[in-house]
Amino acid sequence: MKQFTSVNDVQNIDELLKTALEIKANPYAQQEIGKNKTIGLIFFNPSLRTRLSSIKAAYNLGANTWVLNAGSDSWTLEMGDGTVMDGDTQEHINEAIRVMSAYCDVLGVRTFPKLVDRDEDYQEIMFNKVKSLSSVPVVSLESATLHPLQSFADLITIAEKINYNPAAKPEKKIKVVMTWAPHPRRLPQAVPNSFAEWFSKVDWVDFTIVQPKGFELDSKFTEGATIAYDQDEALKDADFVYAKNWSSYENYGQANEGDKDWQVTMEKMNLTNNGKFMHCLPVRRNVVVSDEVLDSDVSIVIDEATNRIFSAQTVFHEILKNKIK
Numbered sequence: 001m002k003q004f005t006s007v008n009d010v011q012n013i014d015e016l017l018k019t020a021l022e023i024k025a026n027p028y029a030q031q032e033i034g035k036n037k038t039i040g041l042i043f044f045n046p047s048l049r050t051r052l053s054s055i056k057a058a059y060n061l062g063a064n065t066w067v068l069n070a071g072s073d074s075w076t077l078e079m080g081d082g083t084v085m086d087g088d089t090q091e092h093i094n095e096a097i098r099v100m101s102a103y104c105d106v107l108g109v110r111t112f113p114k115l116v117d118r119d120e121d122y123q124e125i126m127f128n129k130v131k132s133l134s135s136v137p138v139v140s141l142e143s144a145t146l147h148p149l150q151s152f153a154d155l156i157t158i159a160e161k162i163n164y165n166p167a168a169k170p171e172k173k174i175k176v177v178m179t180w181a182p183h184p185r186r187l188p189q190a191v192p193n194s195f196a197e198w199f200s201k202v203d204w205v206d207f208t209i210v211q212p213k214g215f216e217l218d219s220k221f222t223e224g225a226t227i228a229y230d231q232d233e234a235l236k237d238a239d240f241v242y243a244k245n246w247s248s249y250e251n252y253g254q255a256n257e258g259d260k261d262w263q264v265t266m267e268k269m270n271l272t273n274n275g276k277f278m279h280c281l282p283v284r285r286n287v288v289v290s291d292e293v294l295d296s297d298v299s300i301v302i303d304e305a306t307n308r309i310f311s312a313q314t315v316f317h318e319i320l321k322n323k324i325k
């Protein structure tokens with residue numbers, strides 16, 4: 001693997017999943033791979049799971065890490081080309097990324113969208129700039145439009161819960177429903193885009209996306225998914241319910257004020273096939289999902305967050321394995 005910016009950097013999802021399950025079963029078996037290696041992590045936006053699970057993943061592989069919260073830990077970075085830097089910005093991204101990539105063997109980067117200009121966000125201008133300046137392979141820690149480490153952890157989680165066997169795939173397809181849910185802020189589409197992009201490619205999953213009208217995702221990520229608008233109907237017989245808020249793609253960045261009844265409650269979970277509740281976290285309790293669901297056995301959000309270690313470890317493993325010094 002040369003980089004990890006989307007599912008398109010994965011040659012074979014089944015193989016990668018198999019590797020992840022092996023790594024999870026024996027997490028310290030590959031410490032030669034990380035020997036004398038450093039994984040650098042740059043965050044332009046906040047993080048709990050991605051930051052800590054990446055550090056743990058590197059540790060499991062015998063690698064070192066450093067973390068930089070760009071903007072708060074370092075000089076204020078200038079992003080614009082040709083800027084006369086006589087104002088508040090102190091260092092240009094052109095030098096900063098070249099320098100940081102000299103200090104590591106893999107560079108993880110988080111950049112959220114601004115949710116103002118759809119073209120700017122969907123062209124991944126910021127992320128691609130970092131990628132073009134880096135002298136080492138780049139891993140997405142969530143970009144403006146995608147969060148592949150999260151989607152891969154979600155796949156590992158579902159595989160575990162169904163006792164997935166790569167040699168004998170499930171006879172009956174597993175029904176996975178991604179449902180839009182309410183939120184007080186306008187959030188990116190990165191997590192749902194990425195989940196859709198991964199799960200549309202998994203041949204043992206029957207994948208539905210349900211959302212209010214006007215909240216359809218970019219169709220380039222949802223090819224193969226069933227697109228629905230009636231939440232109760234979509235939840236029927238679901239084996240996994242993946243809740244997430246996202247702002248509108250069509251009316252770019254707009255929120256939906258009027259749909260509080262899309263909250264995932266136990267009443268809604270009772271429509272499913274003993275379905276499990278999933279969310280990438282952080283989650284707003286009693287807005288996105290009720291306490292009753294989150295505090296019950298139906299919720300597998302902690303398993304998902306735990307598997308963030310193994311999605312990151314598998315990706316670092318695949319990138320570093322050809323570089324043993």
Ligand SMILES: NCCC[C@H](NC(=O)CCC(=O)O)C(=O)O
Pocket residue numbers: 142185187188189190191280281282283284
């Ligand atoms: N990394 C996982 C999700 C990050 C982000 N959530 C948030 O910003 C939630 C913030 C809040 O609840 O105010 C998102 O939806 O893309």
Ligand SMILES: NC(=O)OP(=O)(O)O
Pocket residue numbers: 046047048049050051142150280281282
């Ligand atoms: N799920 C996730 O990416 O969490 P953080 O934003 O806390 O890293």
